[in-house]
Amino acid sequence: MSEHHHHLSVDKGESHESHHLGHHGHHHHLTGALYLTLGFALVEVLAGWWSGSLALISDAGHMLTDSTALGLAALAAWLARKPPTGRHTYGLVRMEVLAALANSLLMVMLIVFIAREALDRFAQPIAVQGGTVTAVAVLGLLVNLGVAWQLSKGEATLNTRAALMHVMGDILGSVAALVAGLVIQFTGWTTIDPLLSLLVSGLILVSAWRLLSESVHVLLESVPEHIDLKAVGADLAAINGVASVHDLHIWTLSSGRIALSAHLDIDYLADWTAILVRARHLMDAHHGIGHITLQPEAVNSVPCPSCCPEPK
Template sequence: MGAHDHFHGHAQGGGHSHAAHAGAGERRLLIAAALTGIFMLAEVVGGLLSGSLALIADAGHMLTDFAGLALAWYGLRLARRPADWRRTFGYDRFTVLVAFANGLALFAITGWIAVEAVSRLAAPAPVLAGPMLWIALAGLAVNIAAFAVLSGGERNLNMRAALLHVIGDLLGSVAAIAAALVILFTGWTAADPILSLAVAALILRSAWRVVAESGHILLEGTPEGLDPRVVAEDLAGVPGVARIGHLHLWSISEGRPMATLEATPAAPDRAEAAVRAIKDRLAERHAIHHATVEIVAAAKAGESADG
């Protein structure tokens, strides 16, 4: 037997179901992107006419969201492409890149909102509360529709990032409505930038989680719920295996964990059986369906125990 045993490709089964989920997710993202893009234009006009920072900030956020939803849609389409000789793991990780980019975009937009809000607090500007209220109410309706479309889909990292954009828009509309009502009944225009800051803080907290999770995958960190020490100890107990070393766990994308490791079989002539037993154990107990196992002779294993 050769020095390496590789098991490439996706886990068997569920291919049709995965494609159906991806197709449904694409449609949901496309609808949400269309709703967001169309209403974004209305908010820009309304914000300029009314002088409302909350509306302009929400329109700017919706522009980022439109781009984010479009990217998420494209990410799902690209992820469906089969692996080829240049990208042997396929295009799954593109959806993680999209989620990471969307999270960074949310950081940028919240920073812009914060700067504008502080500027408005320092130099208050007049706000037409009536038009602002009606546009914000219409925006709320659009965002609720987009939220309903997306929330019924699969909750992978890419879809969660897209949904986060829509939730941010929804909160922005709620803040704009609240600010409009306060200004309408009290004339206190500071409510507009203050509520904009509150929404920015909520968006920032959620954006950090998306960036952290997607960044962890991009850095090939250990998948959530897996501990290399526990997995190594478990594999060491597989019949026919004398030693496990250099175990690495990471993910190509959310829900697609991978493993590489060295294994020393208990008997040299049982190497193939040991590899199969290791892969079966990884799949059955740890939901890892793609593993690369290198067989290491006992003498070499002893020499590299601390390597």
């Protein structure tokens, strides 16, 4: 057990040093995209309020969800560079999950507000300045395309790909606001504004529900969805010298960081070093699990005849 923890500590230090520059560049791309998205979301809120367009306000809400995704990805990249402490032995990686939970709940509140306002406007339509909506929507589309291009240049991590997916959805929200502005500008049909705001709210709901479910999944220490617990147990049990596996647990520490703990019944304790090396390689290469804690339990009290002579 002590040797195993020592090896993990060394590997973690090497990984921290070798990936420090990569995380720094990754963090730079994410924060730049975050500032662009969050800044223009504020512009859309003000323009939506001034022009009377609910579609612009809802698109700003969708850009806020993108800012959340970008902010969480930047937070994860920043926290990945922070070493553990005596009090926080895993570091502060779970702050990302707590922030995601809080933001997903705020998104749901935003959806309820937009939906209620849209229903009121169906009953009592209000004047909307189509020209202003069109101009701001075009600018929003350009900003989103710029953010997508900036993210595509960064490190292709899981967080970056997720953030890029959110921005691609926000491009659709900008297109919806643009359509609303053009329709109102050329036809005067103001009902299109609350109608398309509900469409954008649906996009926000999809993002919010995914973020909420993933956050709760992590906080409940559930097995990551892409990992088959039985397959992991079978792979460990198939290692030469392992008789059986029990007390197997797999959970998510933070984005891209998965942990595993298990008890392995082994034939001879003398074989433990080779079994540990094989288990660590197998978990990392086949299942993407880099943090493992394994406890050996000998099922055969007789020493290994080939390498451990009987004591005299």
